[in-house]
Amino acid sequence: MLLRARLLAAVAVTTLCLFTPAVLTAETPTDTIIQAWTLDDMISLDPAEVFEFSASEILGNSYEAIIGYDLKDVSKIFGVVADTWTMSADGKTMSFTIKQGKKFASGNPMTAKDVVFSLVRAVKLDKSPAFILGQFGLTADNVDAMVKQTGDYSFDFTMDQAYAPTFLLYCLTATVASVVDEKLAMENAVDGDFGYNWLKTNYAGSGAFTIREWRANESVVMERNDNYDGPKPAMARAIYRHIPEAATQRLLLEKGDIDVARDLLPEEIAALSANPDITIDTGVKGTIFYLALNQKNEFLGKSEVREAMKYLVDYQAIADTILKGKVAVHQTFLPKGFLGELDSNPYSLNVEKAKELLAAAGLPDGFTVTMDTRNTPDVTAVAQAVQQTMALAGIKLEIIPGDGGQTLEKYRARTHDIYIGNWGPDYQDPHTNATFARNPDNSDTPAAKPLAWRNAWVIPELTAKADAAVLETDGEKRAAIYRELQDEHQKTSPFVIMFQESEVAAIRSNVKGYIIGPSFNDNSFRGVTKE
Amino acid sequence: MTDLGSSQSEGRASALLAFLWKAIKLLATIAVTFLGLLLVTFLISHVIAVDPVLAVVGDRASQATYDKMFIEMGLDRPLYEQFFIYVEKVLSGDFGKSFLTKKYVIDDIARAFPATLELATLAIIIGTAFGVPLGIISAVKAGKPIDQIVRIIGLIGYSAPIFWLGLLGLLVFYAKLDWISGPGRIDIAYEYSISPGTGMLLVDSALQGQWEAFGNAFSHIILPASLLGYNAMAYISRMTRSFMLTELAQEYVTTARVKGVPEWRIIWVHALRNAAVPLVTVIAFSYGGLLEGSVLTETVFAWPGLGLYLTNSLQVADMNAVLGGTLVIGAIFVGLNLLSDLLYNVLDPRVRRRGGKP
Numbered sequence: 001m002l003l004r005a006r007l008l009a010a011v012a013v014t015t016l017c018l019f020t021p022a023v024l025t026a027e028t029p030t031d032t033i034i035q036a037w038t039l040d041d042m043i044s045l046d047p048a049e050v051f052e053f054s055a056s057e058i059l060g061n062s063y064e065a066i067i068g069y070d071l072k073d074v075s076k077i078f079g080v081v082a083d084t085w086t087m088s089a090d091g092k093t094m095s096f097t098i099k100q101g102k103k104f105a106s107g108n109p110m111t112a113k114d115v116v117f118s119l120v121r122a123v124k125l126d127k128s129p130a131f132i133l134g135q136f137g138l139t140a141d142n143v144d145a146m147v148k149q150t151g152d153y154s155f156d157f158t159m160d161q162a163y164a165p166t167f168l169l170y171c172l173t174a175t176v177a178s179v180v181d182e183k184l185a186m187e188n189a190v191d192g193d194f195g196y197n198w199l200k201t202n203y204a205g206s207g208a209f210t211i212r213e214w215r216a217n218e219s220v221v222m223e224r225n226d227n228y229d230g231p232k233p234a235m236a237r238a239i240y241r242h243i244p245e246a247a248t249q250r251l252l253l254e255k256g257d258i259d260v261a262r263d264l265l266p267e268e269i270a271a272l273s274a275n276p277d278i279t280i281d282t283g284v285k286g287t288i289f290y291l292a293l294n295q296k297n298e299f300l301g302k303s304e305v306r307e308a309m310k311y312l313v314d315y316q317a318i319a320d321t322i323l324k325g326k327v328a329v330h331q332t333f334l335p336k337g338f339l340g341e342l343d344s345n346p347y348s349l350n351v352e353k354a355k356e357l358l359a360a361a362g363l364p365d366g367f368t369v370t371m372d373t374r375n376t377p378d379v380t381a382v383a384q385a386v387q388q389t390m391a392l393a394g395i396k397l398e399i400i401p402g403d404g405g406q407t408l409e410k411y412r413a414r415t416h417d418i419y420i421g422n423w424g425p426d427y428q429d430p431h432t433n434a435t436f437a438r439n440p441d442n443s444d445t446p447a448a449k450p451l452a453w454r455n456a457w458v459i460p461e462l463t464a465k466a467d468a469a470v471l472e473t474d475g476e477k478r479a480a481i482y483r484e485l486q487d488e489h490q491k492t493s494p495f496v497i498m499f500q501e502s503e504v505a506a507i508r509s510n511v512k513g514y515i516i517g518p519s520f521n522d523n524s525f526r527g528v529t530k531e
Numbered sequence: 532m533t534d535l536g537s538s539q540s541e542g543r544a545s546a547l548l549a550f551l552w553k554a555i556k557l558l559a560t561i562a563v564t565f566l567g568l569l570l571v572t573f574l575i576s577h578v579i580a581v582d583p584v585l586a587v588v589g590d591r592a593s594q595a596t597y598d599k600m601f602i603e604m605g606l607d608r609p610l611y612e613q614f615f616i617y618v619e620k621v622l623s624g625d626f627g628k629s630f631l632t633k634k635y636v637i638d639d640i641a642r643a644f645p646a647t648l649e650l651a652t653l654a655i656i657i658g659t660a661f662g663v664p665l666g667i668i669s670a671v672k673a674g675k676p677i678d679q680i681v682r683i684i685g686l687i688g689y690s691a692p693i694f695w696l697g698l699l700g701l702l703v704f705y706a707k708l709d710w711i712s713g714p715g716r717i718d719i720a721y722e723y724s725i726s727p728g729t730g731m732l733l734v735d736s737a738l739q740g741q742w743e744a745f746g747n748a749f750s751h752i753i754l755p756a757s758l759l760g761y762n763a764m765a766y767i768s769r770m771t772r773s774f775m776l777t778e779l780a781q782e783y784v785t786t787a788r789v790k791g792v793p794e795w796r797i798i799w800v801h802a803l804r805n806a807a808v809p810l811v812t813v814i815a816f817s818y819g820g821l822l823e824g825s826v827l828t829e830t831v832f833a834w835p836g837l838g839l840y841l842t843n844s845l846q847v848a849d850m851n852a853v854l855g856g857t858l859v860i861g862a863i864f865v866g867l868n869l870l871s872d873l874l875y876n877v878l879d880p881r882v883r884r885r886g887g888k889p
Contacts, residue, residue, distance in 0.1 A: 034719070040843055043587070043631055051589045126596050128589040200633055216632050216639070217843065218835045239719060243833045247698050248714050251706050257713050403846055405581035408590060412582075426591060447594060 031236040036243035037262040046199035047178035049127035060521030063178035063205035071517045091162030103227040104181040112155045117182040121194035129176040170429035208526040234529045266324040283516025286335040287424040287501035293494035295456040304361035311354040322381045330500035332486040333436040340482025354393040366394020371418040372407040434466040586847030627851035636855035645730025647836035651821035657760030666771020688765030697831035712750040714833040755832045774806035815871040
């Protein structure tokens with residue numbers, strides 16, 4: 001009902017726009033960039049806790065991580081806070097030096113003490129993103145010994161195994177590896193919380209912008225940090241407004257009351273692309289859209305059925321219509337742009353081939369199966385398209401709608417048949433998506449529950465291979481292992497990998513230098529200028 | 532009161548007793564209402580299959596992190612125990628923290644509610660100011676073209692999705708004609724010039740004499756308030772029409788006409804006075820409905836009110852926030868109910884005299 005009302009409204013707005021004179025425009029201040037975005041996922045501003053899209057981006061522009069990479073070529077790694085790094089002979093300890101003369105926004109000088117503090121507190125607080133550091137064997141008990149300050153501007157990072165150095169470096173580009181002002185945080189610490197309760201809504205970083213205020217579900221106001229040692233931003237202020245409705249964002253953008261609209265739907269983007277005052281900018285993101293087939297289901301457990309389903313999705317049609325401008329067809333588990341990416345999209349809609357495979361599986365008349373579907377417009381529309389093409393081969397797909405929490409809960413409990421969803425990488429290293437190809441313990445109560453576990457896919461050999469890849473220190477060899485993994489995964493896995501996301505932003509044409517990066521904390525308005 | 536022999540002091544004592552008894556009954560009703568409200572909300576939010584822990588730790592957290600938070604949130608205890616702990620805290624004035632925002636629920640609501648209150652109040656003023664006269668005209672001219680027009684206007688207000696009207700209103704009055712400001716409560720330029728007081732921007736800016744900011748806030752609120760007011764007007768005018776038709780058919784109206792009382796006086800004084808009694812309840816409950824917050828209107832107009840806050844909280848099963856919000860809404864309805872009872876007393880002499888219901 002709500003969906004219908006929204007569609008009607010969007011259509012009405014589009015139609016009226018066509019038949020009425022041009023929108024009267026206002027303008028935002030020349031030293032301020034104002035963006036409209038859905039900010040209701042924000043729960044914290046503490047780098048040790050932030051894992052949400054919106055807050056990651058805000059922290060990416062206000063904190064500095066230890067390591068960074070070239071946004072155009074993520075294989076090029078450089079130090080942000082770190083200056084140099086060398087690996088020990090046993091491959092387990094990385095010794096870092098950090099840049100001298102850096103200052104936090106508070107005016108406090110940055111030393112290795114702050115860096116060590118930031119990593120240690122993230123591990124000890126153990127919030128959502130702590131596992132990124134936990135992968136190296138860091139626990140609350142041992143982190144003080146594993147991450148150690150060795151001088152004013154140097155520290156050692158010790159791992160429990162000799163992991164690939166690139167794996168560590170990419171993980172230190174994540175938001176959780178942002179450097180926090182120890183002095184300021186500890187001044188506001190209560191009951192040994194490392195300043196956590198204060199940092200949830202306050203700021204203690206050294207990035208291009210400071211966070212002046214966050215009003216939940218209203219706005220975030222950021223200001224230029226005069227102590228920042230990088231290129232000085234042209235914008236004195238950056239403001240995010242929480243505008244949940246796409247059609248409203250469009251009106252604000254056309255009117256000139258905002259500079260950037262972040263959540264527009266394909267039809268709105270299509271309508272705006274003819275407007276000379278507005279530029280549509282696209283950037284490839286790492287998020288993968290896929291169907292997950294639970295191997296506990298008697299039909300989905302058959303290898304021929306898994307393969308047949310890969311032939312029963314009209315990939316190109318969905319990418320060209322329902323998700324136009326927002327995705328590209330992509331059928332391997334590593335997103336484009338990652339180390340070891342494999343450019344291979346062998347599947348397309350082929351009903352005859354699928355029927356043959358189903359007959360071989362002893363199911364010539366198809367079968368009935370359910371699909372848990374998040375009730376957002378995009379996901380629902382894709383689910384319906386898949387439902388239609390599956391029906392061509394006799395597979396009756398019953399869509400079970402639910403909100404994000406409900407569908408995810410079933411998926412995590414392995415009680416779904418098919419789950420339609422997406423997966424975004426947590427950091428820029430390929431290991432983040434090995435979750436598609438690892439299942440170390442298929443029991444009901446394992447220590448870790450990767451995506452392969454959620455679909456009860458038992459794969460000891462692939463798991464061993466994926467675990468070997470993360471220990472391979474030679475970059476080329478490592479990439480080769482991932483390509484092999486993906487090749488086999490594509491043929492046999494219970495994942496119908498369909499698309500890779502592109503993020504689209506509609507920007508007023510007088511705004512230059514806005515960057516949509518590969519990861520959410522890479523989206524940058526630091527270099528924005530206004531004409 | 533036929534026994535003329537009973538002394539006056541006895542009468543006063545029994546009146547006091549009756550009043551006390553009424554007060555006790557009222558308090559008991561309120562307590563049971565609140566407890567019931569809490570219990571039902573609590574149970575409903577526990578049967579919906581949403582995991583509140585996931586909303587806090589995220590999908591990627593390790594099992595250990597998840598388990599720690601599960602215990603921290605008290606979810607390992609039996610359901611009845613969780614409920615009693617909550618009620619006990621509420622009784623001592625502690626509504627707890629939102630799992631999601633980690634802020635005190637009371638602070639969250641203190642932020643969201645004034646936005647809704649301001650919008651709802653303006654809307655009900657608009658709704659009543661137009662709804663009552665239109666309803667009266669409609670009743671007086673029943674069956675005539677003007678009645679049909681009023682009824683059609685009402686029908687549109689009642690049935691057109693407010694979401695849709697909202698977007699069209701924005702397109703026409705904001706984007707094309709530039710008569711009003713766009714979504715949001717106030718322009719960024721004024722955002723920090725008003726120091727927080729009641730949280731209602733119109734009131735705060737007026738109190739601080741910041742008339743420019745007042746004008747800006749007004750140009751933001753007028754469209755959503757008019758739309759909500761239109762919706763309320765549709766209902767109020769329909770009810771006014773029906774109450775007035777009943778009153779105009781009464782014998783006292785005929786008598787008044789026979790006595791030669793001017794028609795305007797019969798309609799606007801005699802009949803309206805009597806129709807006002809049930810109308811007060813209608814308006815009070817419309818107001819109550821508006822104060823719950825309207826999710827759709829708040830979404831279109833990016834209005835950070837109670838409706839959006841509660842919906843967001845419910846979607847992730849943020850128990851403390853949902854229960855806190857429910858209590859506020861419950862309190863609003865109980866308060867409005869009391870207020871309309873009180874107005875009954877003022878408007879209806881029979882209630883005053885009998886001390887009972889009309």
